[in-house]
Amino acid sequence: MLDNLPRGTICIEDIEMGMVRHVQKVVTDQDIEMFAQISTDRNPVHLDDDYAQDTIFEGRIAHGMLTAGLISAVIGEQLPGHGTVYLGQTLKFLAPVRPGDMVRAEVEVIDIDIAKRRVTLDCRCLVGGKKVLIGEAKVLAPSRKFD
Template identity: 75%
Template sequence: MLDNMPRGTICIEDIEIGMSRHLWKDVTDRDIELFSEVSTDRNPVHLDETYAQETIFGGRIAHGMLTAGLISAVIGEQLPGHGTIYMGQTLKFLGPVRPGDRVRAEVTVTAIDLPRRRVELATKCVVDGKVVLQGEATVLAPSAKLD
């Protein structure tokens, strides 16, 4: 990873609409192999170049949920950050991520429900200027106030 934003926590009281955070990740063969092992998703489109050459992608691609996991990393590490609880996520996969691609995962605050500590986020992943994944997330943000 490189050019990543600082990690930590932004409490609900300090979150503002339009606030955004991101990270960069170079997707490696090892990342794909590890994700396959952990998820038990051993679809050959991810692991077998000969097989993948015959698919609509013309070569191996990363798991879509590996890419989506980068959004989770931004949410859990940066915005809102540590202590955040995922409540929901929609995802639309718009293009493949290939081994060697540099992915920018980004979240932007679109709505805040302060009394319920809910934050709505626009989410996306971009490779070479092209959006490859987009969606929306709902999270429960940490609070500076004791409950």
């Protein structure tokens, strides 16, 4: 179940420095299995309890890109939203996400180039208030001039 703000579009003309949007989602075993099937990444650290117990994580973890995908959901659905084009993304994984964890993915506007319709977003994912992923996205925002 997703907990988020209304979906839609914020055009470049209406984007402001410091704007923040988020989505929250509990990562389930089903999410991990579906991501493994879609991505073809069937690393046993994600899927096999016995195998994962003997790793540095001492248990199964979600795919890092599954967690990062929640950032994409915020960008594509809320800020800027529908019509946004991803130009680039940096990611740094700080801690594992485990099945059952509630992940809060947040994006915050840190730079705007209205003439080029480019927006830079600070991105972070948190579990229990602790950052598990940080990064920065550059996007091409939609504009009312191109509707």
